[in-house]
Structure formats: C-alpha cells, structure tokens
Amino acid sequence: MSSSVPLLGSRLRLAAAPMAGGPTTVALAAAVASAGGFPFLAGGYQTPEALSAEIEELRRTGLPFGVNLFVPALSVVDAAAFRAYAAELQADADRYGLRLDSVAAEDDDRWEDKLALLRRHPVPVVSFTFGLPATEVIASLHEAGSQVLATVTTPSEAGMARDAGVDGLIVQGPSAGGHSATYDPARDITAIETDELVRQVRRVTELPVIAAGGVDGPDAVHRLRVAGAAAVAVGTLLLRTDEAGTSPAHRAALTDPAFTETVITRVFTGRPARALRNTFIDRHEPTAPVAYPALHHLTRPIRQAAAAAGDANRLHLWAGTGYRSAPAGPAADVIGSLAEGL
Numbered sequence: 001m002s003s004s005v006p007l008l009g010s011r012l013r014l015a016a017a018p019m020a021g022g023p024t025t026v027a028l029a030a031a032v033a034s035a036g037g038f039p040f041l042a043g044g045y046q047t048p049e050a051l052s053a054e055i056e057e058l059r060r061t062g063l064p065f066g067v068n069l070f071v072p073a074l075s076v077v078d079a080a081a082f083r084a085y086a087a088e089l090q091a092d093a094d095r096y097g098l099r100l101d102s103v104a105a106e107d108d109d110r111w112e113d114k115l116a117l118l119r120r121h122p123v124p125v126v127s128f129t130f131g132l133p134a135t136e137v138i139a140s141l142h143e144a145g146s147q148v149l150a151t152v153t154t155p156s157e158a159g160m161a162r163d164a165g166v167d168g169l170i171v172q173g174p175s176a177g178g179h180s181a182t183y184d185p186a187r188d189i190t191a192i193e194t195d196e197l198v199r200q201v202r203r204v205t206e207l208p209v210i211a212a213g214g215v216d217g218p219d220a221v222h223r224l225r226v227a228g229a230a231a232v233a234v235g236t237l238l239l240r241t242d243e244a245g246t247s248p249a250h251r252a253a254l255t256d257p258a259f260t261e262t263v264i265t266r267v268f269t270g271r272p273a274r275a276l277r278n279t280f281i282d283r284h285e286p287t288a289p290v291a292y293p294a295l296h297h298l299t300r301p302i303r304q305a306a307a308a309a310g311d312a313n314r315l316h317l318w319a320g321t322g323y324r325s326a327p328a329g330p331a332a333d334v335i336g337s338l339a340e341g342l
Ligand SMILES: Cc1cc2nc3c(=O)[nH]c(=O)nc-3n(C[C@H](O)[C@H](O)[C@H](O)COP(=O)(O)O)c2cc1C
Pocket: 017, 018, 019, 020, 021, 023, 042, 043, 044, 068, 128, 129, 151, 172, 175, 176, 177, 178, 179, 181, 212, 213, 214, 215, 233, 234, 235, 236, 237, 318, 319, 320, 321, 322
C-alpha cells in the first residue's frame, strides 16, 4: 500500500471504521463500499463462525473491504480490586434481578481461531486494535495475501508497528468514539488533536496513515489530509445511519439533550473508551480497575438488561467528540458529504 494510490483501491480515501458490538453490519459495509469508501468488518466479540458468515456475505458483493481483530493481552487482574468493584456494581445489577460473578473472566476473543479463518480465507486488508500482533502473525497474513494495518495511539506505538512489518497505520486520536487502541490500557490518555498526532507519527515513519478520531464533517477530513493522512476513517458519524446495527437506546442517546459531553472511561470494560457521559460513569469511574476483558464480562449482563429496558444511564454509549453531527439516513450520504473535504 502506498500513500500515492487511493486507499486500498477504493474510489475515496475514506474508511468506515470497524465498530464491534452491533453497529458494524454487512449492510453498512456494503453501503459504504458502494459509495466509494473502504469499510471494515468488526471481528471483535463475534464468534469465528459469525465473522466467517459476514465475510462470505460481503465477499459476494464483489466490493473491497477489510476485517478488524482485537489483539488479546496478557492481563493481570488484581483479584481484590475486581471483587470490590463487582460488589459495588451489585446495586446496579439488583435493579434487573441479576447476580454478578465476582471471579474475573479471561477471554482471548478466540484469537487463534479468527487468525486461522483469515489465513484460510484471506481478505484484502486485516487491521488490529488493542495491541501489536507478533511479527510472525503479520508475516503469515502477508503470506496469505492480505495487507496488514496496526492501530496506534502514540508515535512510540507507531515505531513498534513499523518495526513489526505492517503496511500502514491507523492513527487513532483520543477524540475517537469507543475503545482506545492504546497498547497500555493503564496509561492516561492525554488530550491531543488527531491532526497533531498524525503529524507526530509522520515524523517517526513514512508508512501511510489512516487518521481516525473526532471527525465531525468535511472540514475535519480536510484538516487530517493536510496533516498528511493518506485516508480518513470515521466511526461515530455512521452510528445513526440506516444500515448501522446500533441499538435503539444508543441511537436515541446520541440525540438526547440530557447527554451533553463525551468522556474517556474504564467503567464498562476496564479499558479506556470514549462514551457519552452518564450516571454509571459518574458513579464508578473512581473505582473501576484496569482489567479488560474481565470488566467487559462483569458489566455485560447489566448493559444487556439496560439496553433492553432503554436505560441509557447503565449503558456504554460509545461516541466520539463529533457525535452531535451524526446524522440519520443512508450511510452513503455520510460518505458523500465527507468526500467534500478530501
Ligand atoms: C461503537 C464503536 C465501536 C468501535 N469498535 C471498534 C472495533 O471493534 N475495533 C476498532 O479497531 N475500533 C473500534 N472503534 C473505534 C473506531 O474504529 C474508530 O477509531 C473511531 O470510531 C474513530 O473516531 P470517531 O468515532 O470519532 O469517528 C469503535 C468505535 C465506536 C464508536
């Protein structure tokens, strides 16, 4: 992949960021690709079987696409802090008659099975978040014929990814919605504009950069391109589109005037993520331990019950800083309007 060619063969240098947990659907990916953008399927949280079915369905359209995976980390969970947090959350669980498990769950998101799937049935691009895969993993995907992108959040992560042999970088600024891709979930995510982060990363490496985080319209796309991004990825602006699988409670919260800002929080999953600020965050931020994916599993029953009940104050309402500009309607319209900034 070179920065002098359109992003991975797509007509526009715009990507639909992967959004695991519901928002990314085959229909959304197909709509973005048909509009000239480059979509990513979200492999995180899914079973390999479900991911495989999505890949096959999208492949039948003949449109270009990539697949995103979560890199598992060896997480050392402080058992006492985890138990104390579980006890604290029990009051939220009680509202739905749920009993929380105070033993921390481990889970690698079926990493090896998903890699095996992508080696057996290669896709044009594989992107990673939450960490850097081993160089052998990257090499094996290259051998299968895929290009490999690493998501990075600092110049130092960019240097590591370059040394590991990736073809390009997704540079994610802290204004991005959803989880930070940081390799160190315990670090403070310091504020920096995505265009400035892109400039810093480009001082470290000449790898092509796809910039992500905080895009709220064509001007933001333009700023990122001026900063040197070969392409721009967008997540939040697609959350309310017709083709997205975003839950009704999440969609409604994005336009609810009761939610007035986004914050970075670990309360839901134990890994920093940007979300609409709600009372769950306010109550639990001071005590939430750094323990992904154990906290993801701990809070999931509460979040599922809250989503079903339309209780947006106990839900992880992932959103980037541009959430006020997220429109309803066809995803193609979002891509069309952002293309004006290219
Ligand atoms: C609901 C939601 C889910 C996300 N899931 C993933 C994911 O599965 N993998 C990933 O690499 N990034 C994920 N992200 C981050 C996006 O890929 C991207 O970095 C971000 O949306 C860009 O910032 P923006 O939301 O301000 O456009 C998610 C973001 C949101 C809003």
